[in-house]
Amino acid sequence: xxxxxxxxxxxxxxxxxxxxxxxxxxxxxxxxxxxxxxxxxxxxxxxxxxxxxxxxxxxxxxxxxxxxxxxxxxxxxxxxxxxxxxxxxxxxxxxxxxxxxxxxxxxxxxxxxxxxxxxxxxxxxxxxxxxxxxxxxxxxxxxxxxxxxxxxxxxxxxxxxxxxxxxxxxxxxxxxxxxxxxxxxxxxxxxxxxxxxxxxxxxxxxxxxxxxxxxxxxxxxxxxxxxxxxxxxxxxxxxxxxxxxxxxxxxxxxxxxxxxxxxxxxxxxxxxxxxxxxxxxxxxxxxxxxxxxxxxxxxxxxxxxxxxxxxxxxxxxxxxxxxxxxxxxxxxxxxxxxxxxxxxxxxxxxxxxxxxxxxxxxxxxxxxxxxxxxxxxxxxxxxxxxxxxxxxxxxxxxxxxxxxxxxxxxxxxxxxxxxxxxxxxxxxxxxxxxxxxxxxxxxxxxxxxxxxxxxxxxxxxxxxxxxxxxxxxxxxxxxxxxxxxxxxxxxxxxxxxxxxxxxxxxxxxxxxxxxxxxxxxxxxxxxxxxxxxxxxxxxxxxxxxxxxxxxxxxxxxxxxxxxxxxxxxxxxxxxxxxxxxxxxxxxxxxxxxxxxxxxxxxxxxxxxxxxxxxxxxxxxxxxxxxxxxxxxxxxxxxxxxxxxxxxxxxxxxxxxxxxxxxxxxxxxxxxxxxxxxxxxxxxxxxxxxxxxxxxxxxxxxxxxxxx
Amino acid sequence: xxxxxxxxxxxxxxxxxxxxxxxxxxxxxxxxxxxxxxxxxxxxxxxxxxxxxxxxxxxxxxxxxxxxxxxxxxxxxxxxxxxxxxxxxxxxxxxxxxxxxxxxxxxxxxxxxxxxxxxxxxxxxxxxxxxxxxxxxxxxxxxxxxxxxxxxxxxxxxxxxxx
Numbered sequence: 001x002x003x004x005x006x007x008x009x010x011x012x013x014x015x016x017x018x019x020x021x022x023x024x025x026x027x028x029x030x031x032x033x034x035x036x037x038x039x040x041x042x043x044x045x046x047x048x049x050x051x052x053x054x055x056x057x058x059x060x061x062x063x064x065x066x067x068x069x070x071x072x073x074x075x076x077x078x079x080x081x082x083x084x085x086x087x088x089x090x091x092x093x094x095x096x097x098x099x100x101x102x103x104x105x106x107x108x109x110x111x112x113x114x115x116x117x118x119x120x121x122x123x124x125x126x127x128x129x130x131x132x133x134x135x136x137x138x139x140x141x142x143x144x145x146x147x148x149x150x151x152x153x154x155x156x157x158x159x160x161x162x163x164x165x166x167x168x169x170x171x172x173x174x175x176x177x178x179x180x181x182x183x184x185x186x187x188x189x190x191x192x193x194x195x196x197x198x199x200x201x202x203x204x205x206x207x208x209x210x211x212x213x214x215x216x217x218x219x220x221x222x223x224x225x226x227x228x229x230x231x232x233x234x235x236x237x238x239x240x241x242x243x244x245x246x247x248x249x250x251x252x253x254x255x256x257x258x259x260x261x262x263x264x265x266x267x268x269x270x271x272x273x274x275x276x277x278x279x280x281x282x283x284x285x286x287x288x289x290x291x292x293x294x295x296x297x298x299x300x301x302x303x304x305x306x307x308x309x310x311x312x313x314x315x316x317x318x319x320x321x322x323x324x325x326x327x328x329x330x331x332x333x334x335x336x337x338x339x340x341x342x343x344x345x346x347x348x349x350x351x352x353x354x355x356x357x358x359x360x361x362x363x364x365x366x367x368x369x370x371x372x373x374x375x376x377x378x379x380x381x382x383x384x385x386x387x388x389x390x391x392x393x394x395x396x397x398x399x400x401x402x403x404x405x406x407x408x409x410x411x412x413x414x415x416x417x418x419x420x421x422x423x424x425x426x427x428x429x430x431x432x433x434x435x436x437x438x439x440x441x442x443x444x445x446x447x448x449x450x451x452x453x454x455x456x457x458x459x460x461x462x463x464x465x466x467x468x469x470x471x472x473x474x475x476x477x478x479x480x481x482x483x484x485x486x487x488x489x490x491x492x493x494x495x496x497x498x499x500x501x502x503x504x505x506x507x508x509x510x511x512x513x514x515x516x517x518x519x520x521x522x523x524x525x526x527x528x529x530x531x532x533x534x535x536x537x538x539x540x541x542x543x544x545x546x547x548x549x550x551x552x553x554x555x556x557x558x559x560x561x562x563x564x565x566x567x568x569x570x571x572x573x574x575x576x577x578x579x580x581x582x583x584x585x586x587x588x589x590x591x592x593x594x595x596x597x598x599x600x601x602x603x604x605x606x607x608x609x610x611x612x613x614x615x616x617x618x619x620x621x622x623x624x625x626x627x628x629x630x631x632x633x634x635x636x637x638x639x640x641x642x643x644x645x646x647x648x649x650x651x652x653x654x655x656x657x658x659x660x661x662x663x664x665x666x667x668x669x670x671x672x673x674x675x676x677x678x679x680x681x682x683x684x685x686x687x688x689x690x691x692x693x694x695x696x697x698x699x700x701x702x703x704x705x706x707x
Numbered sequence: 708x709x710x711x712x713x714x715x716x717x718x719x720x721x722x723x724x725x726x727x728x729x730x731x732x733x734x735x736x737x738x739x740x741x742x743x744x745x746x747x748x749x750x751x752x753x754x755x756x757x758x759x760x761x762x763x764x765x766x767x768x769x770x771x772x773x774x775x776x777x778x779x780x781x782x783x784x785x786x787x788x789x790x791x792x793x794x795x796x797x798x799x800x801x802x803x804x805x806x807x808x809x810x811x812x813x814x815x816x817x818x819x820x821x822x823x824x825x826x827x828x829x830x831x832x833x834x835x836x837x838x839x840x841x842x843x844x845x846x847x848x849x850x851x852x853x854x855x856x857x858x859x860x861x862x863x864x865x866x867x868x869x870x
Contacts, residue, residue, distance in 0.1 A: 007808060009805045009806070010805070012813065016812075017801050017804055017810055017812025017813070017816055018786035018792040019746075019789060019792065019816075019817040022747075023750070024748075026741075028745070057764075167810065168848055169750070218811075218812040220848070251754060252754065255790060261758060302833050463812030463813065465808070555791055593808075598853075599849070599853075602851035602854070603848070603850050603851040606852070607848070629753065630755065630758055635846060635848060636714070637842075637843045638847075638852045638856065639843040641851060644853055648851075
């Protein structure tokens with residue numbers, strides 16, 4: 001292990017452990033107004049009129065007419081309104097905000113607002129959707145020849161459900177408008193995304209917008225785009241309040257029901273097989289985007305680029321569409337489209353292997369990509385693909401072969417056991433040319449006269465430990481004790497735009513920029529004076545330029561790799577299963593802090609296991625999300641956590657700091673198919689949807705009994 | 708801090724000191740702690756008693772303060788993270804949590820620390836199952852619980868005799 005991998009006490013540990021860390025809800029509210037949002041009760045309707053009740057002094061309303069700039073939230077496209085104007089597009093679409101000093105009074109007054117609607121036809125089920133927000137096609141090889149020559153053709157549809165990020169701290173922001181300048185602070189992943197959105201909605205120049213991240217109680221993607229929307233709404237209220245700050249803190253129900261989630265998916269796959277090998281794959285990937293585009297374009301891109309998984313398939317045809325429905329807009333969640341397609345392709349490979357009477361793992365290994373292989377988009381796997389070694393590690397840890405053989409025999413009694421394994425990658429950093437063409441990250445190091453060094457960057461520590469790891473990198477290059485290097489929560493008045501805290505990019509991309517900045521500072525170091533150095537992103541030379549219009553080139557410079565085995569025991573009377581063991585090997589390059597990286601791997605893996613099973617969330621026929629509390633959206637507790645053994649396999653990446661590459665999202669991405677493969681063995685039947693419930697297990701048990 | 712008045716308010720012991728709450732008796736203890744006494748280490752994650760972020764100890768027993776009406780705790784002793792962090796036991800827990808990197812986003816942490824205190828008070832040498840049960844009322848979305856479980860085990864070993 002490299003010395004930098006040695007764990008340290010996290011920079012933000014003590015403040016958080018003793019309850020002193022200031023989250024946005026912790027600021028004194030005596031001088032603040034509160035805001036409550038009125039939301040649409042209909043999935044699709046025209047707003048005919050609104051009648052506001054007489055308001056006591058100190059209370060006022062905010063709606064689209066109050067937006068001083070453009071009534072659009074800048075995300076990728078700008079179709080999300082700050083406040084609905086002509087129509088409402090989903091249950092929960094924000095119409096207006098009521099602002100005043102007392103929350104209970106606000107609730108009372110909000111209930112008296114009358115809105116007349118003309119109901120419009122609503123599309124709730126994605127299969128009824130007729131509007132594709134985004135529609136992509138790409139492929140390679142000769143599909144026609146593959147179909148013509150195939151011995152067998154397999155076709156199957158895979159479905160995945162919603163997943164709620166369920167960060168423990170709900171969304172919340174405070175906005176303050178003073179002397180022509182708007183300041184928004186609170187819980188967020190991407191201060192400069194919020195900054196850009198505010199400038200547009202308020203019609204202000206960038207220097208009149210200030211965004212500060214407060215200590216953030218988890219994000220997992222849920223605080224990537226959503227804070228831009230809420231920020232515009234709160235900022236317009238503060239603009240109208242003229243000098244008094246306005247605060248909006250969501251309750252859990254509001255947060256769960258109306259903020260972005262993982263896209264539900266339907267993936268229809270067709271595979272041609274010749275001589276025991278998959279020669280062609282046709283993947284039709286449908287994501288339910290919800291009512292506005294938000295991040296669906298980029299989520300879908302990552303999803304379809306991973307459509308063929310870790311397999312080298314000569315001919316490939318991929319179609320992806322993000323379909324509009326009149327439901328809550330879906331957005332970023334750790335894995336960003338890839339958990340959906342990895343579930344599909346991993347289960348497909350299992351099912352083909354089963355049909356060919358071959359052990360799935362052996363079948364998968366025969367198809368695996370290796371260094372130099374062509375990617376789905378005609379790029380290259382430039383670096384060694386460590387999957388075979390990682391598979392061996394997981395096999396050993398889990399005693400895979402032995403268990404797999406034993407459980408394959410006819411099982412009797414009320415407990416049925418199974419073990420399964422999955423393989424996956426996660427493309428490290430932004431998809432395609434985003435880093436080079438859109439983000440153009442800038443970082444600075446500021447050295448004080450006394451020799452202390454401050455990092456100036458816009459990364460948010462949302463629990464992943466970036467405050468600590470970035471400081472470790474800089475301290476290491478400058479030979480300084482860790483306490484001489486600091487990194488405060490980003491404030492756009494003070495820090496350059498080093499890009500958002502997303503896509504497993506912060507440590508790999510911004511960490512490397514800071515490492516280079518530190519080397520430069522070291523070479524220019526002068527005792528006793530203040531110094532600043534700046535570093536700009538430059539794409540590594542080896543990258544094959546990516547063109548999004550053709551889906552051609554290196555979608556990612558490198559990849560993080562995952563292998564996971566899950567073992568289950570199912571009670572055939574109740575259908576309830578218990579995970580009796582989980583073993584995983586992850587390659588995220590050099591860990592910059594062993595404890596921190598292992599913590600990311602374990603936490604992500606458990607979110608992936610929850611995604612596959614207990615985390616059930618659905619919209620009813622009217623488009624209303626039914627599971628909007630921790631009482632009916634169940635996430636794993638300490639009682640649900642299995643025996644979990646995680647180890648790291650280090651394949652150092654030359655363009656990441658000390659060999660580090662993307663880490664945060666990886667562990668979630670491929671956990672579900674390992675779990676479902678184990679359940680398939682236990683239940684002796686095929687699984688093609690998640691979340692997979694106890695009721696689903698009972699159905700499968702009944703089916704296999706009949707068969 | 709509210710004005711002390713022997714005639715009004717609901718008297719209870721807060722972190723070792725006698726106080727009176729002037730909030731309506733039906734007010735959630737969570738809100739009394741955060742809004743009236745400005746003790747914001749107690750976090751609000753759901754207001755339904757599900758997440759455990761608002762956990763405090765009442766007479767040594769772990770409760771979710773969002774489900775406790777302040778009127779029901781007259782004369783009882785409430786311990787929040789702000790009081791507990793002054794203790795020797797906290798120092799042991801803090802070090803164990805730090806060494807295991809058991810704190811990620813930190814929002815569940817004050818509640819988790821108090822849940823650990825309640826757990827170790829009942830089981831000074833807890834089994835793996837007792838640890839999992841002891842933490843099961845407190846949700847953590849970041850860690851996958853492994854580091855937390857390890858931290859509790861470590862604290863139990865290091866703090867021999869303290870609990």
